[in-house]
Amino acid sequence: MSRVRRGATGIRRGAVLAGLAALAGVLGASASTSPVQVLQRIAVGGTGQVRALAAGPQAKHVYAAVGEEIRSFDDLGKAASTVKLRGVVTGLAAGAGDTLYAVVRAPARLVILGVRPLHVVTSVALPAGAPSGVFFDSIANQLFVASRSGHSVTRLEPKTGRRLGVARMPGMLAQMAANGRGTLYVVNGARDSLDVVSADKMTLSGQIPLPGCRAPSGLAMDPLGRRLFVGCGNGHALIVDADLGFTFVKLPIQQSDALQMAFAFHPFGPSGWKGGVFIAGGEALHTIRMYAFVHYANGGKLALPGTVSALALNPAAGELWVAIASAAGAGGELLALGQSGMGGAR
Amino acid sequence: MTRLRAMGVCAALAIALVWPAARAALAPWTALKGKTVLLVTGGADSPRPNDDARVARHLRKLGFVVRTVDASAPASDADGASLIVLSSTADAHELGDKYAQAPVPIFTWNTYDYPNLGLTGPVLHRDYEVIDPIQHYADSFAVLYAYGANITSEISRSVGLKPQLFGTLYLEPQTAGWGRPGPGGTVIADFFGSRTHAAVFTYERDATLADGRAAPARRVAFYLGSDDFHLLTAVHGPAARSAHLRSWAIGLKLFDAALRWAISSPPPDPAYDPAALDARIRHVAPGKRVLFVERVHGGEGHRSDAAIVAHLRSLGFTVRVADQMDPQSRARGMSLVIISGTCSKWKLANKYDDVRVPLLSLEGLLSDSLHFTGRERYRDYGEHGELLESDDPPENYLDIVGAWNPMAGGLKPGLVKFTHHPGVLKWAWPLPDATVIATLPGEPREDAIFGYPKGSRMAGGFIAPARRALLPFDNPTFDDLTPQGRALFDSVVLWTIGG
Numbered sequence: 001m002s003r004v005r006r007g008a009t010g011i012r013r014g015a016v017l018a019g020l021a022a023l024a025g026v027l028g029a030s031a032s033t034s035p036v037q038v039l040q041r042i043a044v045g046g047t048g049q050v051r052a053l054a055a056g057p058q059a060k061h062v063y064a065a066v067g068e069e070i071r072s073f074d075d076l077g078k079a080a081s082t083v084k085l086r087g088v089v090t091g092l093a094a095g096a097g098d099t100l101y102a103v104v105r106a107p108a109r110l111v112i113l114g115v116r117p118l119h120v121v122t123s124v125a126l127p128a129g130a131p132s133g134v135f136f137d138s139i140a141n142q143l144f145v146a147s148r149s150g151h152s153v154t155r156l157e158p159k160t161g162r163r164l165g166v167a168r169m170p171g172m173l174a175q176m177a178a179n180g181r182g183t184l185y186v187v188n189g190a191r192d193s194l195d196v197v198s199a200d201k202m203t204l205s206g207q208i209p210l211p212g213c214r215a216p217s218g219l220a221m222d223p224l225g226r227r228l229f230v231g232c233g234n235g236h237a238l239i240v241d242a243d244l245g246f247t248f249v250k251l252p253i254q255q256s257d258a259l260q261m262a263f264a265f266h267p268f269g270p271s272g273w274k275g276g277v278f279i280a281g282g283e284a285l286h287t288i289r290m291y292a293f294v295h296y297a298n299g300g301k302l303a304l305p306g307t308v309s310a311l312a313l314n315p316a317a318g319e320l321w322v323a324i325a326s327a328a329g330a331g332g333e334l335l336a337l338g339q340s341g342m343g344g345a346r
Numbered sequence: 347m348t349r350l351r352a353m354g355v356c357a358a359l360a361i362a363l364v365w366p367a368a369r370a371a372l373a374p375w376t377a378l379k380g381k382t383v384l385l386v387t388g389g390a391d392s393p394r395p396n397d398d399a400r401v402a403r404h405l406r407k408l409g410f411v412v413r414t415v416d417a418s419a420p421a422s423d424a425d426g427a428s429l430i431v432l433s434s435t436a437d438a439h440e441l442g443d444k445y446a447q448a449p450v451p452i453f454t455w456n457t458y459d460y461p462n463l464g465l466t467g468p469v470l471h472r473d474y475e476v477i478d479p480i481q482h483y484a485d486s487f488a489v490l491y492a493y494g495a496n497i498t499s500e501i502s503r504s505v506g507l508k509p510q511l512f513g514t515l516y517l518e519p520q521t522a523g524w525g526r527p528g529p530g531g532t533v534i535a536d537f538f539g540s541r542t543h544a545a546v547f548t549y550e551r552d553a554t555l556a557d558g559r560a561a562p563a564r565r566v567a568f569y570l571g572s573d574d575f576h577l578l579t580a581v582h583g584p585a586a587r588s589a590h591l592r593s594w595a596i597g598l599k600l601f602d603a604a605l606r607w608a609i610s611s612p613p614p615d616p617a618y619d620p621a622a623l624d625a626r627i628r629h630v631a632p633g634k635r636v637l638f639v640e641r642v643h644g645g646e647g648h649r650s651d652a653a654i655v656a657h658l659r660s661l662g663f664t665v666r667v668a669d670q671m672d673p674q675s676r677a678r679g680m681s682l683v684i685i686s687g688t689c690s691k692w693k694l695a696n697k698y699d700d701v702r703v704p705l706l707s708l709e710g711l712l713s714d715s716l717h718f719t720g721r722e723r724y725r726d727y728g729e730h731g732e733l734l735e736s737d738d739p740p741e742n743y744l745d746i747v748g749a750w751n752p753m754a755g756g757l758k759p760g761l762v763k764f765t766h767h768p769g770v771l772k773w774a775w776p777l778p779d780a781t782v783i784a785t786l787p788g789e790p791r792e793d794a795i796f797g798y799p800k801g802s803r804m805a806g807g808f809i810a811p812a813r814r815a816l817l818p819f820d821n822p823t824f825d826d827l828t829p830q831g832r833a834l835f836d837s838v839v840l841w842t843i844g845g
Contacts, residue, residue, distance in 0.1 A: 183584070194583070196583045196584050198584075205583075205584040206582070206583035206584040206585075206586065206587070207582070207583060208582045208583040209582055211576075241516070241517075243585060244579075244580075244581045244582070244585050244591065244595055245581060245582030245583030245584070245585050245586065246516060246579070246580055246581065246582065246595065247576075248516040248517070248576075248577060250576070294516070294517045294518045295518060
């Protein structure tokens, strides 16, 4: 790992989005209208690309899945530790406490890790198929693994990985989100809809159509479980009232077949936006500003120096990370993002 | 052979009797596929943002062929179209009245154009209004809600509209329009719980518009603004399992149902044909038992009552006469109850209001006790021509506003001589579930003939257990009826006894 570009004092925990506006000038803000800018570029090292990111449960580290490895980086962007797993890691999720979850494609396994220090606690086989993603609902304390090739989502016991239920779900399963009250939402790119799963029984309880949306892949939900944010491959972001399954806002975003999304309340501190949706995909990071639960507007777009491969947000710590695939031959990069001094969209 | 011919005649009569209702049903979507819709927008002059493109996409998704023109296009562009859709992005002044006489159904949410089409009167804020978040911030929240005003129309039934609130548009303050239709209009949903602030209203073909003309084809007015089509309420996913949410988020369903109604074939024009009417009623009458409630030996009006009873018997009805003081149990086993205008409201008390068989009242002053209308005398119901009891002169004409309905007996829209001599005529202002057939001349709010279908919501939330009708037949001798008056009497009896 080498530091490509670094701020004067590094990145302090909890300050990436809220506290580093002053650094914007130091790092040279672009003419972008985005409320965020790249504060630091961190080379991952080697030739591997980052497939998944997770922000550390205690906000001290960010974890990147690179090939068969999970690498952690501290808040100064320094490589802290590495754990090698038996297979390519396709998904990461921060769990409760000091727990981190990783899913390995082949042999299909869920790996439960501790982060102090980073180590494998246990791993369990995933008989439902090669995992394509893992998601932890921190409010309901529920763990889910999606398998696109296995056409299923499995719910597992967060401490042991014991299988609690499987929902059969054909289609192109992508990002997951949950309302914290026992309902899981999964983007289904093949059906251009959201599959709704009752987590208790792991049964498909319905589908939410996504009007005008083609090949959706990105999904996020507000922590109160009332709004779903969907990123569509044809260049739209939809905002869905989860209570009604009703899409009421459609905004233009970048076109990409692999969007990743995150949402945070007050991403720029208590006096800034009420909420922000971050949509990474292609070579851009789009933002949507929440003014009220029923009122949203385009928050601006930030051009990135490579194609996005992963996104992680730690709203509690105010950390936003994007992994990009660099030019052929070079390894991937991690980008630490912070609030832009331009403040154009505020 | 004779028997077979008789059976054939019976079948034809039966078809003739049910034909209007059968034809009035909503056409299945499959039957509408490929029909051309002319979508009239503001074109390049449209306010931005707007939902015209979304509407066009939606119409195509429903199977229509959509031709979009702007407001300046000639009316002849509608030639060959099965439906004209007028968006509020089109300038109402530019539109003028060019589509007013189009013999093609119109579905419009161009509120400012309502008067040009004759859908409402011409006075802004009184006859129609557009609520928007800039001018009317508080009301722009209020229009997120509307009440189901009519629960028995084809549109209402198809969406399961209930006499309760529903969500019109998604949660932000929105732009929406309302109008006050004329007496021939049907209010489907209203804002503020007021039928004079109709959110969705319709006119059947030949129904009398607010400007007094007859609608050349079906007309639908809908509450939308220019950019809120995509916010018409709907529910999806697990929430759609909730019956409450399904009946709440019906904006889009209502839009589609109203659209479907507009483009569906209206019932055939009933022809004024006393002989055919006579044949129909004679076909229906045998076996039907009518309870005629009157003031027995009452003196005044007795001749008229006797004439009515004789007439009904001559048609083949079995008629039993009850005195106004007889108990309601006299109605048991009857097919129809007719309350004579000779009855004293005071003596009749509240009898027959909940009788489970069809009821025809010839006495307008009973309109409150029978749940036909509200409770304020001379505002909700009243009379013309009664010495010392009415400021209005005697009258013998009616204004036909619901010519399309079988109750109108095939009479054309406009004035019709009801009795030979001016006399007392009663009226009431029924709720939106009633179909109004005739008003008193020059009094669009004073409805003389109307009928509530079974299941209607009547005044005070009362649900009609069977059909209910009013015919202002106070004390004229039956012989004073003109032939048209006689046709109205028979038609109303025929309609009422049918449900």
